Amino acid sequence: MAKPNDLSVGDMAARAGVPVSTLHYYEAEGLIESWRTPANHRRYDRRELRRVAIIRVAQSVGVPLSEIRQVLNRVPREKAVSKDAWAKAAAPWKDMLDERVALLERLRDQMGYCIGCGCLSLETCPLYNVDDALGQNGAGPRRWIGSRTERA
Ligand code: FES
Known part of the structure; x- marks a missing residue:
């Protein structure tokens, strides 16, 4: 009306x-x-x-x-x-949004730490992936997305 x-x-x-x-x-x-x-x-x-x-x-x-x-x-x-x-x-969005917040926090904290550094230190770099061990969990940025599959 x-x-x-x-x-x-x-x-x-x-x-x-x-x-x-x-x-x-x-x-x-x-x-x-x-x-x-x-x-x-x-x-x-x-x-x-x-x-x-x-x-x-x-x-x-x-x-x-x-x-x-x-x-x-x-x-x-x-x-x-x-x-x-x-x-x-x-x-139903709560879990999905919590997951996205956690992902963004990891990206901010870990990526921000490495931007401009580039050392890929074996001891301290959060991006270093020894022997591509994270590749066992699948393709893509596994340190951040873990073993879950991407949403379409
Ligand atoms: S590139 Fe240096 S700590 Fe990650």
């Missing part, structure tokens, strides 16, 4: 800080919804702004759209969503 505070696509884009094309993409991906005026112009409920904000923040830390969609699909659209409902919908 149309509400007087619904946003045009231009207003929505300006308010959300994304190009109109991004809104169209999010909509085509089923992440946000709009409705059409009799003149076939898109209108967005203001609640869609929160969804766009969540999408943008999640994308900025590398959460795939498929996982963002899973969370957003758990949030009801037909009413104002409570803080508890958002927390419940996002709860």
Whole structure:
């Protein structure tokens, strides 16, 4: 149902800080919804702004759209969503985000230590991989990602 505070696509884009094309993409991906005026112009409920904000923040830390969609699909659209409902919908992200935080901390601490050094010291360098022992865990940067497989 149309509400007087619904946003045009231009207003929505300006308010959300994304190009109109991004809104169209999010909509085509089923992440946000709009409705059409009799003149076939898109209108967005203001609640869609929160969804766009969540999408943008999640994308900025590398959460795939498929996982963002899973969370957003758990949030009801037909009413104002409570803080508890958002927390419940996002709860499955906790472990994944904790893992990403730990990875970023390792990257910051270990990589930062070695930038500009280049010694690859056998005793102290956290990057040194004696006899490629970490290759036993698979390809890629195993010191940081461990033995888990990468997400698609
Ligand atoms: S390159 Fe020197 S400590 Fe890693």
